[in-house]
Amino acid sequence: MxxxxxxxxxxxxxxxxxxxxxxxxxxxxxxxxxxxxxxxVLALDETIERASGAVDVLRKARAVDTLEEALDGVTHVMGTVMTPRDFGPPTFTPREHLAAIAPAGHHVAFLFGSERYGMRNDDVYRCHAALRIPVAPDYGSLNLAAAIQVIAYEWRQALGGFDLPPPAPPVAADAAAVAGMLKHWEQALVEIGFLDPAAPKKLMPRLNQLFNRAQPTPEEIHILRGVAKSMAEAARKAKP
Structure with a gap:
């Protein structure tokens, strides 16, 4: 839109x-x-530095002399305000109003006032709606760029947002790596006296099934082998 x-x-x-x-x-x-x-201002070093890579937006941006020029072609105008104006347009939170107008297909404009004075009453009266960002009642001062970010985010969400790519599934270690780690653990468990090699029962097959279900990554296999090594070393040092 x-x-x-x-x-x-x-x-x-x-x-x-x-x-x-x-x-x-x-x-x-x-x-x-x-x-x-x-x-x-669009070419100043400070502007370009703060754009942090959004130079294409600055190149496309333009400066005009009047609000009328800025609103050319716009069908729904919204001003950002801290306090509602008498005789002004109705005031909404961004989320409630933007969700309501998103399906209408308007060419919308969001107005932001000067850092020093905010929006003048005459400019607010030009708007179809006023948007007030809910903030803490004892401190409602938002930096201009921060307010723009909030409004831009809420509008993007009202338009459906962006689909985030699903996270890549972790790469599981191969069977040989799991088998090698289990062998290492078997030796360490014997060293610490937890596993009796003469009567192992079903301990190692059960551990094998446990790690097969967990599908450890190669990095996790490395950690588990490090634990086994430390257990065995500690057990040897403890022996008289």
Missing amino acids: ATRFVLIQPSHAGNVGAAARALKVMGFDDLVLVQPRWED
């Missing part, structure tokens, strides 16, 4: 770079700056 993030009068180059990074990790790349403090 077409998605735009609009920063109104951003004053810190680092926040612009961090915003680009926040967008890219959530799969968005439409960033517009309205009257940024620095005309060349």
Whole structure:
């Protein structure tokens, strides 16, 4: 779904770079700056450094003079606020509102105010909805880039999220490695007196089945052989 993030009068180059990074990790790349403090903010070293690899988002981003230009083509505008405005649009948490509008197919825009002043009332009144991130009641100050990351994450989740690849299954040690480890353990168990070689009963076959079920990896086989070695050495040292 077409998605735009609009920063109104951003004053810190680092926040612009961090915003680009926040967008890219959530799969968005439409960033517009309205009257940024620095005309060349998208090319500043601090901006590029804070983007941390999201330079393609910065290259595509643009600066405009008016909010009208930034909202060209947008059909649903949402402003981020700390406190609801009198006579302003209804205020929602991001999760409840974004889940409700995701199926509608809007071209959406998220507005973020200046680091210094937040969003002006006139800009909030332009919005169809205001979004308030639930924060601790005694400290609600969010860094601009952090707020963008939260909104970008919630919007991506509302759109269905990303499918994470399943973890690769561990590679089990082969039968020869398991057999060698069991032989090592058999010798160590004899050394410590736990296994009587004259009457072994079913101990080793049972251990064999245990490790077959566990399917130890080569690294785990190495650890188990180390344990067996340490047991045998400790038993030899303990003998008079």
